[in-house]
Amino acid sequence: MVNSQEILKIKDLEKSFDGVPVLNRLTLTVKRGEVLVVIGPSGCGKSTLLRCLNGLEPVNGGQIVFEGQILTSFQTSWSRVRQRIGMVFQNYELFPHFNVLENILLGPVRVQGRKKSEALEKAEFWLNRVGLWDRRESFPRQLSGGQKQRVAIVRALAMDPEIMLFDEVTASLDPEMVREVLDVILNLAKEGLTMIIVTHEMAFARAVADRIIFIDQGVIVEDSPPETFFENPATDRARRFLNIFQFDGVQRGSRGTGPKTVPVRL
Amino acid sequence: MDFEFITARAPLFGQAARLTVTLAFWGIIFSSAVGLVCAVIRFYRVPLLRQAAAGYIELARNTPLIVQLFFLYFGLPRLGVVWDGETCAIAGLTFLGGGYLAEAFRGGLSAVGRGQIEAGLSIGLNRFQLLRYVIIPQALAVALPAISAAVIFLMKETSVFSIVALPDLMYVAKDLLKEGYSGESNLMLVASYLVVILPVSLAFGYWERRLRFAGFGS
Amino acid sequence: MLDSALSIFRTGRNLARLMEGLGITLQISAAAVGLSLLLGIPAGLLMAGRRPLIPKLLRLYLEIIRVMPILVLLFLFYYSLSRFLNINLSAMTVSVLVFTLWGTAEMSDLVRGAVSSLPRHQWESGRALGLNEMQVSLYVVFPQIVRRLLPGIINLTTRMIKTTPFVFFINLPDLLKVGQQIVEVSGIRNPLSSVWVYGFIFAVYFAICYPISLLSRYLELRWQS
DSSP: OOOSOEEEEEEEEEEEETTEEEEEEEEEEEETTOEEEEEOSTTSSHHHHHHHHTTSSOOSEEEEEETTEESSSTTOOHHHHHHHEEEEOTTOOOOTTSOHHHHHHIIIIIISOOOHHHHHHHHHHHHHHTTOGGGTTOOGGGSOHHHHHHHHHHHHHTTOOSEEEEESTTTTSOHHHHHHHHHHHHHHHHTTOEEEEEOSOHHHHHHHOSEEEEEETTEEEEEEOHHHHHHSOSSHHHHHHHHTTOOTTOOTTOTTSOOOOOOOOO | OOHHHHHHHHHHHHHHHHHHHHHHHHHHHHHHHHHHHHHHHHHTTOTTHHHHHHHHHHHHHTSOHHHHHHIIIIIGGGGTOOOOHHHHHHHHHHHHHHHHHHHHHHHHHHHSOHHHHHHHHHTTOOHHHIIIIIIHHHHHHHHHHHHHHHHHHHHHHGGGGGGGTOOOHHHHHHHHHTTTOHHHHHHHHHHHHHHHHHHHHHHHHHHHHHHHHTTOOO | OHHHHHHHHHSTTHHHHHHHHHHHHHHHHHHHHHHHHHHHHHHHHHHHSOOSHHHHHHHHHHHHHHHSOHHHHHHIIIIIIHHHHTOOOOHHHHHHHHHHHHHHHHHHHHHHHHHHTSOHHHHHHHHHTTOOHHHIIIIIIHHHHHHHHHHHHHHHHHHHHHHGGGGGGGTOOOHHHHHHHHHHHHTTTOTTHHHHHHHHHHHHHHHHHHHHHHHHHHHHHHHHO
């Protein structure tokens, strides 16, 4: 599905909070249809990267070019750009005073000025796809975490975005609900939607990614296909990070010896 | 109890109640406008205006209405600003109420989560749409108990308007006291205020319960 | 300009009389707050309790007091009650009585709110540590309730102070009434006297209430985290 057309180019991106650098001249190119999974230790800047891409965080330096348009300029109309870049948050952030359908239609109808019937048709299509059409009248508080997150994904998809950003979308979910959300994203990947996914679900990352981007201390340490990254990481830092998810070397009673380096089998 | 006296003087109370309601209505409308402007200024942290709003709110909230009215009605004319009783009453109530409602609105606004605002931005809402569809509905629901308390408080505060020579309920009651019918006149006074304030209080209570059952509490 | 202001406060005992008026204002507030605490805390505990009837009655009392302007209550007690009961109540007594009736209602609601907002697991975890009922109340519950309560009590105090000028209407020589008398006397010779005197009273109320409200906010912020 990946074609060679570049949809997003990030060059020397810099971002700091109160003088503490979070992104350090980060450079990255995303092609249309590509699925990037961004992983790294917490505080490494991966969420900040996503938030810079749709203007939720102003950047301190560098350039972001989206479909030939420079986003890191003063004249950027973020409202326009955000209609083309969908984002899903860790804590769902559905609007609690709107029901499911109203949450989904707000963007297409009020922002994009589409006909309500047309937007409704699209909402029905997507809600059916995620199995929630019969919950369309429900309010967010009546839904489970997994259902809320699926609605949040539909809310972003309803705008027909060209690229989707997922910011640790399963991190707040109970374990049994993680799968239903990840399945939705996996299906989107199969259809060739361009996506940048920040996650801690390593098995999922391996299954869904075309490329794994490993970030540490604000720079891209590794950028490789999932097989390479998980089986044969090039750097020590990546290897140490992957070990956090392994328990093979840890045995009861042998605490203190520390985990051994074990190749990832997922 | 002299019921003849009561029926004879009831129209007086009716008229006075109408005046009280009218003054309270305009005072509260203007207070809401002032309060909303101050709250939004503080929410968006507009420089300079923000400090001015904070200073005004402290002044309004830490001084009694009756003293504000004495200053407006008896002090200002000596400085060349002559306002009639009604203007003073509405201006005073607005000065006081603006501070109270600003605090109520601010409480609501600050309860809207950063994530909600970002979610609104992420689907492309502009500033105005964000206020209209995301921030205000949620802030209002949170602020409603405080707004309700402020509105009831302001309606009760109107009881001092007779000092700027307005024929309101207290004025009429005081007048009738001189005729020696204190029991009857006070009874009508209490009844009039119940008729004026109780429906507002009940309406707010109903509204609060309805909002609580609607989509909130995720 | 400034001369005219100074002359008013220097004339005769004007400043001293204003301070006496302020004394009355503060006496009423202090007495009412004290009595409201005394009556409001048990009332609030009753409201938080599970007995079926008493909380409802107290609630009704609270709602009635809340919709009635304090001024109406002052009129009612000053002009009607004394005649009805055939006793002579001084304006001071009536003021303290009315402010206490109001304060008790508000105080009981504050106490009820503080007690019922305390999560149940605070009692449970106290007991789980092996503390007995008395110890849980003393070491776990009481300090937390005081923290929840104190900002509200301080806030109620400023509300009472700001409501005291209502006693003007029943001819008690409080700060405002004294101010008015001074303006009446000196207004003929000194046309700006109303500006200075009422401006002064405005400033006095602010100087008293603002620090107290700052304290309340400070405690609220400090104990929130």
